[in-house]
Amino acid sequence: MDEDLGLVERFQLGDISAFNTLVSKYQTRIYDVVYSHTHNIEDAYDLSQEVFLRAFKSLGKFKKRSSFYTWLYRIAINACIDFTRQNSRITTIPIEEWSAVLEPRNLGNPNHENSPARAVEIQELRQLITKAINQLPPKQRVVFIMKRYQGLSLEEIAKLLDRSVGTVKAHLSHATSKLSCLLGPYLE
Secondary structure (H helix, E strand, O other), X not given: OHHHHHHHHHHHOOOOHHHHHHHXXXXXXXXXXXXXHHOOHHHHHHHHHHHHHHHHHHHHHOOOOXXXXXXXXXXXXXXXXXXXXXXXXXXXXXXXXXXXXXXXXXXXXXXXXXXXXHHHHHHHXXXXXXXXXXXXXXXXXXXXXXXXXXXXXXXXXXXXXXXXXXXXXXXXXXXXXXHHHHHHHHHO
């Protein structure tokens, strides 16, 4: 991380090429973060560019209170929240991210795993889960995705979103409760 701070200092002293090095280092990671929220290649590409544009415009004011990546990640998450609010179309969450929930052993009778009827049931459940996640408010959805799919701790999420751990817990609790209400009849 000291290398990143050195690049930030060079940028702040007028060396624009230092920013290009930071972009090269983090572009894939930021794209992955953004894609996990948009689930659309073109949107993720455009939003990733927006994240780096915002970072470029603000890097002169970066105070080095956190690592560069933490600061950049926070910009990405805020851009994702803005994107979700601004777009009226519903995005979907790839079902691959629900593997733990949707493994046949978690869906009932294991003797019928390969039957056509079971395949239809699993596909319907996948659609219900995707629809339920999309009904979460943006802040709850972001926290839920960060916790469940990106495997971040509550403390990490709080730091990245610049929120208190209590606020993050509340968002996660509300998201989980809402999903339980929406999906309860299908998962019991």
